[in-house]
Amino acid sequence: MKPGKILCRYFVIIVLMFIAQSSFAQLAxxxxxxxxxxxxxxxxxSKLxxxxxxIKGLKTGKAKVIATSPGGLPVYAVFYGEKENFQSHANYNSAVGARNPVYYAMKDENTKPVVYFIGPVHGQEPEGIVGLINLIRVAETGKDYRGKAWPELKNFFEQCRVIIIPCGNPDGRKRCPYDSFVGIPQETMTKYGQGTKKDGTLWRWPHSKSLHPMVGDVxxxxxxxxxxxxxxxxxxFFSPMAEETKAIFKIAMEEAPDIAVSLHSCSCNPFIIQNAHxxxxxxxxxxxxxxxxxxxxIDLELPNMGQGWGLSISVDDFSPFPQQSFNMVSALHYxxxxxAFTFESPHGTIEDxxxxxxxxxxxLVLYREMFSYIMDNRLYWKNTE
Ligand SMILES: [Zn+2]
Structure with missing residues (x-):
């Protein structure tokens, strides 16, 4: 190939890279x-x-970069409380095979509960970032950024090991052009949330999951x-494609959390989604x-699902094809x-x-309830011999 042609090819590649880069910046x-x-x-x-x-202002918590996103952004985790010595001999799955999870992590009355908060892995759901930054503030000072005191929450930090990932997908968050969807139509959130096809039509949920990775008609x-x-x-999950996923799972496997939440949002009232598997x-x-x-x-007169609402506990669906996917929270359990469960917060759209x-x-009430639940309902993993 002639040098001129090679140069020309390099030029085209550089221009294409520039276009790709600029399309990944926060959208106008x-x-x-x-x-x-x-x-x-x-x-x-709600911003990165x-x-x-x-993180720069932390006094008690310790922050660590646990992954770098494809867009070159850090994924942080913030840790509170000493990590217990679990006296681990085996991974969880093998310990279960040996008929006692104690071989994976020894948890008795003398060990602290471990609570794991996984911030939004969907970048158009910044409500979890708002919550977790305020939770860190409570851990550090006892008050949220409104100046409201949360003494019970603060106290739980003294009794637990806590891991907080404020944002699980900084790339997506960076590309989301809105810092809040309060007062914004659901349709706009859907446009920037699941994105559009080349012809401008919206991918929408759940069709947005039919192409993965989302590459091509975008x-x-x-x-x-x-x-x-x-x-x-x-x-x-058996061979993660994203570094962010690997980092989320590395923490789960090393920290053996008693309870873990993946924070999400929709145009809805707040609720916990059952772990399908x-x-x-x-x-x-x-x-x-x-x-x-x-x-x-209900008691606090916050948005809610109404009296009598509850989750199904069915073990399996009997249809010939699975109706529920083995998603991140199912994988976290196993x-x-x-x-592990998913939580959906309202966005504050015109509709919700x-x-x-x-x-x-x-x-913050979700976090308080999680701590309170796990303090009252711990599962101990002990030697029975
Ligand atoms: Zn989501």
Whole structure:
């Protein structure tokens, strides 16, 4: 090949790389999009820069970069409390094969519960970032960014090992053009959440899961995905495609959490989603917590699912094809024995109507209920010989 041709080829590659890079930066709004709100309260800390600021200011918590996203962004975890010596001899799955999870992690009355908060893996769901930054603030000072005291929550940090990943998908968060969806139509959230096809039509949920990685017929790459088009919630857990997923699982396997949540949002009232593929006893526990949490929301006059709402505990569906996927929370259970579930918060869209204050309270009340549940309902893994 002539040198001129080689140069020309390099030039084309560089131009293509530039176009690809710039399309991954935070998206500019299109003419028909509603404008960004200019009155987002100071306490509503939903940006990647808010996470950076929080981490720089840590006094008690210890932060670690646990992965780098395809877009070159750090994924952080913040740790509180000493890690126990689990006297581990085996991975969880093998310990279960040996008929006692104690071979994976020894947990008795003298060990602290481990609580694991996995911030949004979907970038258009920043409500979990708001909650977790405020939770870190509570851990550090006893108060959230509104100045509201949460003494019980603060106290739980003295009694537990806590791991917080403020954002599980910084690529997606960076590409999401809105810092909040309060007062924004659900349709706009869907457009930037699951993204669009090349012809501009929306991918929408759940059709957005029919192409994975989300590469090819993509106009706007939804904030659902990292820059490689991976939806971390539906990664390949036996051979993860995303570094973010690997890091989330490495922590689960090393820390043996008693309880773990994956934080999500939709245009909905807040609720816990059942772990579709977990043992019956674990589903019972999740249903129990879900019901207690909903009752808290009712008592506090926060958005809720109404009296009498509850989760199904069915073991299996009997249809010829699975109706529920083996997603990240199912995999987390089978990787570490943890009580893992998904939580959905309202976004505050025009359709769900939640306010900034309600969204923050919904998050912090969830965290308080998780701590409280696990303190009262621990599962001990002990030697029986
Ligand atoms: Zn989600």
């Amino acid at each position: 709004l299109q003419a028909d999009d509603p404008p960004r709100k200019t009155n987002i309260p100071e306490f509503y800390k 820069s808010d996470i950076e600021t929080e 106009g706007i790459l939804g904030a659902y995905y990292n820059n490689n088009g991976i939806n971390i919630m539906h990664d390949e 977990a043992p019956y006893f674990m589903k019972e526990r999740i249903a129990d917590l879900a019901q207690k949490l909903n009752q808290q929301y 990787a570490s024995g943890t009580m 109507g939640a306010t900034y204050d309600e969204i923050l309270d919904i998050q």
